[in-house]
Amino acid sequence: MGTEPIVKNRDFNDRQIKRIFYRRLGIVIWVSFFTATVQSMVFFALFDPSYLGQLSSFAVDITQWQGYAIGFVFFWAFTFSAALFSGVVLALPRSRLAKRNPNN
Numbered sequence: 001m002g003t004e005p006i007v008k009n010r011d012f013n014d015r016q017i018k019r020i021f022y023r024r025l026g027i028v029i030w031v032s033f034f035t036a037t038v039q040s041m042v043f044f045a046l047f048d049p050s051y052l053g054q055l056s057s058f059a060v061d062i063t064q065w066q067g068y069a070i071g072f073v074f075f076w077a078f079t080f081s082a083a084l085f086s087g088v089v090l091a092l093p094r095s096r097l098a099k100r101n102p103n104n
Helices: 016-048 049-055 064-091
Strands: none
Touching: 016 064, 049 064
16 A cells, blocks of 8 residues: 555546545545434433523523434534544555654
């Protein structure tokens, strides 16, 4: 496996690089969506969103469906940013230190 970034790799053309990018982006979106659904199910099994609006420091009058939607979007945005950061870190090329042979 090469250590240079995929853009500098001469074995891939522009179309293949775009396909790899969109595939990785799709994986990040799917993982964050799936994780947000599980987080929403667990969180809202324990807490009612209409009561959470009343417990906040400023009174917010939201219905249960609005609370579910806001909570899901919050969970999805949070897990998307975490998954995107992980994907970027995994896609970075290895450093010279990682390529160094410890036996020399």
